[in-house]
Amino acid sequence: xxxxxxxxxxxxxxxxxxxxxxxxxxxxxxxxxxxxxxxxxxxxxxxxxxxxxxxxxxxxxxxxxxxxxxxxxxxxxxxxxxxxxxxxxxxxxxxxxxxxxxxxxxxxxxxxxxxxxxxxxxxxxxxxxxxxxxxxxxxxxxxxxxxxxxxxxxxxxxxxxxxxxxxxxxxxxxxxxxxxxxxxxxxxxxxxxx
DNA sequence: TCCGTATTGAACT
DNA sequence: AGTTCAATACGGA
Numbered sequence: 359x360x361x362x363x364x365x366x367x368x369x370x371x372x373x374x375x376x377x378x379x380x381x382x383x384x385x386x387x388x389x390x391x392x393x394x395x396x397x398x399x400x401x402x403x404x405x406x407x408x409x410x411x412x413x414x415x416x417x418x419x420x421x422x423x424x425x426x427x428x429x430x431x432x433x434x435x436x437x438x439x440x441x442x443x444x445x446x447x448x449x450x451x452x453x454x455x456x457x458x459x460x461x462x463x464x465x466x467x468x469x470x471x472x473x474x475x476x477x478x479x480x481x482x483x484x485x486x487x488x489x490x491x492x493x494x495x496x497x498x499x500x501x502x503x504x505x506x507x508x509x510x511x512x513x514x515x516x517x518x519x520x521x522x523x524x525x526x527x528x529x530x531x532x533x534x535x536x537x538x539x540x541x542x543x544x545x546x547x548x549x550x551x552x
Numbered sequence: 553t554c555c556g557t558a559t560t561g562a563a564c565t
Numbered sequence: 566a567g568t569t570c571a572a573t574a575c576g577g578a
Contacts, residue, residue: 471575490559494574505574507558512576526559533558541558555578565568 386438390446392453394543399445401438405463406445408514411536445518452517455547457484461518468512471502475509482523485548489527511535517544525552 385407390397395412441462448458466473474497481496482488488496490506499505510521516536522544526532529552534541545552 469576494559499574501572502574503559504557504572505559505576508556508575509558511558521558524558527561531558535558538558553578555576557575560572561570563568563570565566 386434388434388438388442390442390449392450394453397449399442399449401441402465404465406441406461406515406518407465407467409445409449409516409518411516411540448518452484452520452544453547455484455549458518464515464519466514468509468514471499471505472509472512475506476513476519479510479513479519479521479524482520484520485550487523487525487545487550487552490524490532491527493524507532516540520544523548523550 385400385402387398387400390399392412397412398410399406400408400410444460444462448461451458466476468476475493478493478496490510491500491503493506493510494500494503497506506524510524511533513519513521513535516522516534522534522541524532531538531541531552
Protein backbone atom coordinates (compact mmCIF):
# COMPACT_ATOMS: atom_id res chain seq x y z
CA UNK A 359 0.00 0.00 0.00
CA UNK A 360 1.36 3.31 -0.99
CA UNK A 361 1.50 6.15 1.46
CA UNK A 362 -1.21 8.74 1.26
CA UNK A 363 -0.44 11.39 -1.31
CA UNK A 364 0.24 14.86 0.07
CA UNK A 365 -2.40 16.26 -2.21
CA UNK A 366 -4.96 15.78 0.52
CA UNK A 367 -3.19 18.48 2.48
CA UNK A 368 -1.27 20.47 -0.03
CA UNK A 369 -2.89 23.83 -0.45
CA UNK A 370 -1.94 27.02 -2.10
CA UNK A 371 -2.01 30.32 -0.36
CA UNK A 372 -2.45 33.15 -2.77
CA UNK A 373 -2.42 36.85 -2.06
CA UNK A 374 -3.97 37.72 -5.38
CA UNK A 375 -6.81 35.56 -6.54
CA UNK A 376 -7.94 32.00 -6.95
CA UNK A 377 -6.02 30.39 -9.73
CA UNK A 378 -2.85 32.33 -9.24
CA UNK A 379 -0.47 29.44 -9.81
CA UNK A 380 2.79 31.21 -10.31
CA UNK A 381 3.81 30.61 -6.69
CA UNK A 382 5.39 34.05 -6.79
CA UNK A 383 3.00 35.70 -4.43
CA UNK A 384 1.45 32.72 -2.75
CA UNK A 385 2.81 29.87 -0.75
CA UNK A 386 2.17 26.20 -0.44
CA UNK A 387 1.76 24.08 2.65
CA UNK A 388 2.79 20.47 2.93
CA UNK A 389 2.58 17.99 5.81
CA UNK A 390 5.47 16.16 7.38
CA UNK A 391 4.58 13.02 9.27
CA UNK A 392 6.90 12.29 12.18
CA UNK A 393 6.73 10.03 15.19
CA UNK A 394 5.85 13.17 17.13
CA UNK A 395 2.90 14.09 14.96
CA UNK A 396 2.23 15.87 11.74
CA UNK A 397 4.14 19.08 11.20
CA UNK A 398 3.19 21.47 8.43
CA UNK A 399 5.78 23.23 6.32
CA UNK A 400 4.99 26.34 4.32
CA UNK A 401 6.93 27.35 1.26
CA UNK A 402 7.17 30.54 -0.68
CA UNK A 403 8.80 30.88 -4.06
CA UNK A 404 12.06 31.58 -2.27
CA UNK A 405 12.17 28.66 0.11
CA UNK A 406 10.90 27.34 3.40
CA UNK A 407 8.96 30.14 5.03
CA UNK A 408 7.29 28.50 7.99
CA UNK A 409 7.03 25.37 10.08
CA UNK A 410 4.20 24.53 12.42
CA UNK A 411 4.05 22.06 15.24
CA UNK A 412 1.45 19.34 15.05
CA UNK A 413 -1.90 20.77 15.96
CA UNK A 414 -3.68 18.89 18.66
CA UNK A 415 -7.10 18.85 17.14
CA UNK A 416 -6.07 18.85 13.50
CA UNK A 417 -4.24 20.84 10.90
CA UNK A 418 -5.21 24.32 11.95
CA UNK A 419 -2.66 25.96 9.74
CA UNK A 420 -4.36 24.46 6.73
CA UNK A 421 -7.58 26.13 7.72
CA UNK A 422 -6.10 29.58 7.26
CA UNK A 423 -8.30 32.24 5.81
CA UNK A 424 -6.13 32.93 2.85
CA UNK A 425 -6.03 29.40 1.61
CA UNK A 426 -7.53 29.65 -1.81
CA UNK A 427 -7.15 26.38 -3.54
CA UNK A 428 -6.06 22.81 -3.19
CA UNK A 429 -3.06 21.81 -5.19
CA UNK A 430 -2.83 18.37 -6.76
CA UNK A 431 0.42 16.63 -6.03
CA UNK A 432 1.50 16.77 -9.64
CA UNK A 433 1.08 20.53 -9.63
CA UNK A 434 3.56 21.05 -6.85
CA UNK A 435 6.67 22.57 -8.42
CA UNK A 436 9.54 20.13 -8.43
CA UNK A 437 11.67 22.70 -6.70
CA UNK A 438 9.32 22.84 -3.76
CA UNK A 439 9.15 19.07 -3.64
CA UNK A 440 12.89 19.02 -3.44
CA UNK A 441 12.92 21.61 -0.67
CA UNK A 442 10.27 19.64 1.13
CA UNK A 443 12.36 16.49 1.12
CA UNK A 444 15.22 18.43 2.66
CA UNK A 445 12.91 19.95 5.24
CA UNK A 446 11.41 16.63 6.21
CA UNK A 447 14.82 15.00 6.52
CA UNK A 448 16.25 17.87 8.56
CA UNK A 449 13.22 17.95 10.84
CA UNK A 450 13.44 14.26 11.56
CA UNK A 451 17.14 14.54 12.25
CA UNK A 452 16.63 17.25 14.81
CA UNK A 453 13.74 15.38 16.39
CA UNK A 454 16.08 12.42 16.70
CA UNK A 455 18.63 14.62 18.42
CA UNK A 456 21.03 14.50 15.52
CA UNK A 457 22.57 17.46 13.71
CA UNK A 458 20.63 18.48 10.64
CA UNK A 459 22.21 19.05 7.29
CA UNK A 460 21.00 19.89 3.82
CA UNK A 461 18.64 22.62 4.84
CA UNK A 462 16.31 23.98 2.22
CA UNK A 463 16.72 27.68 1.46
CA UNK A 464 14.94 29.71 4.10
CA UNK A 465 12.67 32.60 3.24
CA UNK A 466 12.55 34.47 6.51
CA UNK A 467 10.03 37.26 6.75
CA UNK A 468 10.81 39.66 9.53
CA UNK A 469 12.50 42.86 10.55
CA UNK A 470 16.26 43.20 10.30
CA UNK A 471 16.50 42.83 14.03
CA UNK A 472 14.55 39.58 14.00
CA UNK A 473 16.56 38.19 11.14
CA UNK A 474 19.80 38.96 12.92
CA UNK A 475 18.51 37.12 15.96
CA UNK A 476 17.48 34.15 13.86
CA UNK A 477 20.89 34.08 12.22
CA UNK A 478 22.49 33.95 15.64
CA UNK A 479 20.17 31.13 16.68
CA UNK A 480 21.28 29.02 13.75
CA UNK A 481 24.85 29.17 15.03
CA UNK A 482 23.95 27.33 18.22
CA UNK A 483 25.13 23.80 17.64
CA UNK A 484 23.17 20.74 18.58
CA UNK A 485 23.56 19.96 22.25
CA UNK A 486 24.54 23.52 23.16
CA UNK A 487 22.54 26.30 24.71
CA UNK A 488 22.82 30.05 24.99
CA UNK A 489 21.00 32.61 27.08
CA UNK A 490 18.88 35.42 25.73
CA UNK A 491 21.55 37.80 26.93
CA UNK A 492 24.26 35.95 25.04
CA UNK A 493 22.25 36.18 21.85
CA UNK A 494 21.78 39.88 22.47
CA UNK A 495 25.52 40.36 22.82
CA UNK A 496 26.19 38.16 19.79
CA UNK A 497 24.21 40.49 17.54
CA UNK A 498 25.82 43.57 19.00
CA UNK A 499 22.79 44.70 20.96
CA UNK A 500 23.77 43.72 24.51
CA UNK A 501 20.84 45.51 26.05
CA UNK A 502 18.16 44.21 23.72
CA UNK A 503 17.67 41.20 25.93
CA UNK A 504 13.93 41.13 26.07
CA UNK A 505 13.63 41.99 22.43
CA UNK A 506 15.62 38.85 21.70
CA UNK A 507 12.98 36.90 23.54
CA UNK A 508 10.38 38.55 21.36
CA UNK A 509 12.26 37.65 18.21
CA UNK A 510 12.60 34.06 19.37
CA UNK A 511 8.87 33.90 19.84
CA UNK A 512 8.38 35.25 16.34
CA UNK A 513 10.63 32.58 14.83
CA UNK A 514 8.65 31.22 11.89
CA UNK A 515 10.66 28.02 11.63
CA UNK A 516 11.03 26.48 15.08
CA UNK A 517 13.11 23.33 15.51
CA UNK A 518 15.14 23.97 12.36
CA UNK A 519 15.99 27.43 13.63
CA UNK A 520 16.81 26.16 17.09
CA UNK A 521 15.12 28.65 19.34
CA UNK A 522 14.65 25.81 21.80
CA UNK A 523 18.37 26.05 22.58
CA UNK A 524 17.94 29.43 24.21
CA UNK A 525 17.48 29.38 27.96
CA UNK A 526 17.24 32.16 30.50
CA UNK A 527 20.44 33.25 32.17
CA UNK A 528 19.68 31.28 35.32
CA UNK A 529 19.10 28.11 33.27
CA UNK A 530 15.39 28.33 33.67
CA UNK A 531 13.54 27.18 30.56
CA UNK A 532 12.15 30.56 29.55
CA UNK A 533 9.30 30.12 27.10
CA UNK A 534 8.52 28.44 23.83
CA UNK A 535 6.05 29.19 21.09
CA UNK A 536 5.11 25.56 20.70
CA UNK A 537 4.75 25.02 24.43
CA UNK A 538 7.39 24.30 27.01
CA UNK A 539 6.80 20.57 26.73
CA UNK A 540 8.19 20.74 23.24
CA UNK A 541 11.18 22.74 24.36
CA UNK A 542 12.02 20.26 27.08
CA UNK A 543 11.47 17.36 24.72
CA UNK A 544 13.75 18.79 22.05
CA UNK A 545 16.46 19.61 24.54
CA UNK A 546 16.21 16.19 26.12
CA UNK A 547 16.72 14.59 22.73
CA UNK A 548 19.96 16.55 22.45
CA UNK A 549 21.14 15.44 25.84
CA UNK A 550 20.70 18.79 27.55
CA UNK A 551 19.59 18.85 31.13
CA UNK A 552 18.59 21.86 33.12
C1' DT B 553 2.01 56.63 22.05
C1' DC B 554 1.03 52.83 24.90
C1' DC B 555 1.31 48.19 26.09
C1' DG B 556 3.10 43.46 26.51
C1' DT B 557 7.06 40.49 26.27
C1' DA B 558 10.12 33.40 25.55
C1' DT B 559 15.01 38.87 30.23
C1' DT B 560 18.18 40.30 33.54
C1' DG B 561 20.52 41.40 37.76
C1' DA B 562 20.28 43.48 42.06
C1' DA B 563 18.03 44.13 46.24
C1' DC B 564 15.36 42.59 49.18
C1' DT B 565 12.56 39.12 52.35
C1' DA C 566 15.74 30.02 47.66
C1' DG C 567 11.81 32.76 46.43
C1' DT C 568 9.90 37.56 45.37
C1' DT C 569 9.88 42.27 43.77
C1' DC C 570 11.44 45.77 40.84
C1' DA C 571 13.40 48.83 37.52
C1' DA C 572 15.84 49.16 33.18
C1' DT C 573 15.34 48.05 28.57
C1' DA C 574 14.57 47.27 23.05
C1' DC C 575 11.33 46.04 20.07
C1' DG C 576 6.91 45.28 17.66
C1' DG C 577 1.98 45.54 17.21
C1' DA C 578 -2.19 48.27 17.71
